[in-house]
Amino acid sequence: MPDEPHFLKEEKVQISRAEADAEAHVEPLQLGQRVREIRLSQSLTLEEASKLTGLARSTLSKIENEQISPTFSVVNKLVKGLGIDIPQLFSEPTRGMGAVGRRDITRKGEGTPHPTPTYEHELLATQLTKKKMIPYRTTVRARSFEEYPEWVRHDGEEFMYVESGSVLLYTEFYEPIELMSGDSAYYDCAMGHALVSTSDDDAIVIWVTA
Amino acid sequence: MPDEPHFLKEEKVQISRAEADAEAHVEPLQLGQRVREIRLSQSLTLEEASKLTGLARSTLSKIENEQISPTFSVVNKLVKGLGIDIPQLFSEPTRGMGAVGRRDITRKGEGTPHPTPTYEHELLATQLTKKKMIPYRTTVRARSFEEYPEWVRHDGEEFMYVESGSVLLYTEFYEPIELMSGDSAYYDCAMGHALVSTSDDDAIVIWVTA
DNA sequence: TAAATAAGTTTCCTATAGGAAATTTTTGTT
DNA sequence: AACAAAAATTTCCTATAGGAAACTTATTTA
Incomplete structure (x- = not known):
């Protein structure tokens, strides 16, 4: 699974660098x-x-x-x-990173597409950089855990809400669990995690990473 | 709107205190x-x-x-x-606050109810304390901005996804904007914000605060 | 207002930080 | 294995940090 950590890690790295800069300006x-x-x-x-x-x-x-x-x-x-x-x-760092008054609207189907072999991500709120959360709407294409070459792991926590269909959530230290439409999960991303559709139609989930 | 900041602020205060404790344990x-x-x-x-x-x-x-x-x-x-x-x-603080390997599943309709005059919140992933995000599924009862005695403001950022129905999103420094099912918004909570249902049925949104 | 008290600063002395050079240890090459 | 070079540590010396006491300034009380 080099696909998912890749796009998430890049944005997380950007955030980390921006924070380091703010800290460096401290007097x-x-x-x-x-x-x-x-x-x-x-x-x-x-x-x-x-x-x-x-x-x-x-x-x-x-x-x-x-x-x-x-x-x-x-x-x-x-x-x-x-x-x-x-x-x-230290003096309070200039609040450059903690902007006040930002808003970003993403219309249905108009997020930034990011397809991978196992998921079809639609990134939301992409106009805002340096966000605390990364939201995306994902169509789960994978039908079997074997489609993942390895566990995905990265820093942070994830919230996932099943909007439609059903999925099997694999997390590294738990038995797999099936989630139906309306169910949700919150988990630590440091443990390996993967999602597989189990419904006839590919499941659609709302995912937020922080 | 003393209702919404109330339940959100309490949990945020807990998080802040936990983080301060983690910092104090630094060696x-x-x-x-x-x-x-x-x-x-x-x-x-x-x-x-x-x-x-x-x-x-x-x-x-x-x-x-x-x-x-x-x-x-x-x-x-x-x-x-x-x-x-x-x-x-400093040594990485003991990851007591950033526990590794946590997972919480909330089944449809089994979140913690938190009704207010304007919203019907269903808190999700409530088994996990000290989370980076607070997710909840909300039925928007309000039909008019006048139902809110004043702007809600608090620290952090919010992501909101319209699951069903339609809403009018009021944010303090922007014109109100109507969001339909599948639309989403991400905004800074320091500015006043409020939501009003515009569809026949009360709108249902997935909200995440961080 | 004068005197007493509280609060902050400076001085003096000892302990220790910091740099240059010497020494020791480790690593790489033949 | 011997030797050279690189890397790390220790030593020696000077500068400065930190504490106790003395001194100065500010505030309070009668």
């Missing part, structure tokens, strides 16, 4: 500023923060005033003592 | 181990990494062998030089 040089903001947002004096973190007041003062670059073990004491996590020590 | 004491893994995964010698990061070979060796706790400015040089981002410096 680490303002660590001290952030520490002070966080401390004040919790209405803590240096003495109180000192008690919480196990770090000397003078150390905290020097960090906040950018007089020293703390060692990593000190940063961890800060994090644990202030009850935050490490990303919070 | 910072293995920084050196991670640095070595990353370096080797890029097939770099200490010398090459030294050139990329601007840090001495001996410094890198001492970090990797957990002999020193590097200052934060050194960590930043590491990150920039190796082209990674800071979270990657």
Whole structure:
């Protein structure tokens, strides 16, 4: 099954790269500023923060005033003592990736076709890049598990709703299960998975990967 | 519309808390181990990494062998030089939240009912907590936008597929649009959104929130 | 307003980080 | 197996981090 992971993996890779870029724009040089903001947002004096973190007041003062670059073990004491996590020590990344106000409409039959030997995918909402979910409507052509050269596995989770027909869902660590129209399944994609039509007409399913 | 954000927000809060917990369980004491893994995964010698990061070979060796706790400015040089981002410096969190091998089947009509004045939600895959997506099958009872006291807004994105009937999709920053059976929409939930049935029979949609 | 207290900063000293060079270990070649 | 080269580690020295105490500034109290 080199077909399915291929098209899904490509889009997932794009998403991952975009996120990495956003992270890379984070400004680490303002660590001290952030520490002070966080401390004040919790209405803590240096003495109180000192008690919480196990770090000397003078150390905290020097960090906040950018007089020293703390060692990593000190940063961890800060994090644990202030009850935050490490990303919070950085300025909020610009929300470039978390666009607000996007919408994409896909009319019936007008998604992007993506045929493979076993499925006939119709990708939906393809105008939006960097989505949290990848939805598609699939006609299941496969009639036997033997049509799959190997298990498909990839990161993420999948929700699948049987719109019409019936299918046999194979997942790596469970017995195969037959799903009828209106049934649905949610599973972890790290385990191998495959779908086979069992109805006279090829089954049609709505699939969403995240 | 206090109904819809209510049930969605609760579950989203759970997810967010779970993720924060996973982050807190990250093991910072293995920084050196991670640095070595990353370096080797890029097939770099200490010398090459030294050139990329601007840090001495001996410094890198001492970090990797957990002999020193590097200052934060050194960590930043590491990150920039190796082209990674800071979270990657930590061991992958225990995959407790991203369990591998989960599957949940929901039979037709056997999801968890959640009726509201405007929708009749049937939550799917409810046996799985801490999911990336929240799927549900909804009968749209509302017949007019006026039935909604106010816009529904919440974090995340939604994919919606019209299974039967037709609906009018209202989103805050676009003209309302009518969707027929087989049409689908993907939109950002931070903008207000609402759905109204326009067909004789109440429309049925498959909704997924992430 | 003066005095006391709280909060933050700086100084001094010790411990340790970081770099260059030396040494050791590992790998590759003959 | 011997040797050379590459790679990693350790040593030595300087710079700087981190803590305790002293000092300064800001706030509160009478």
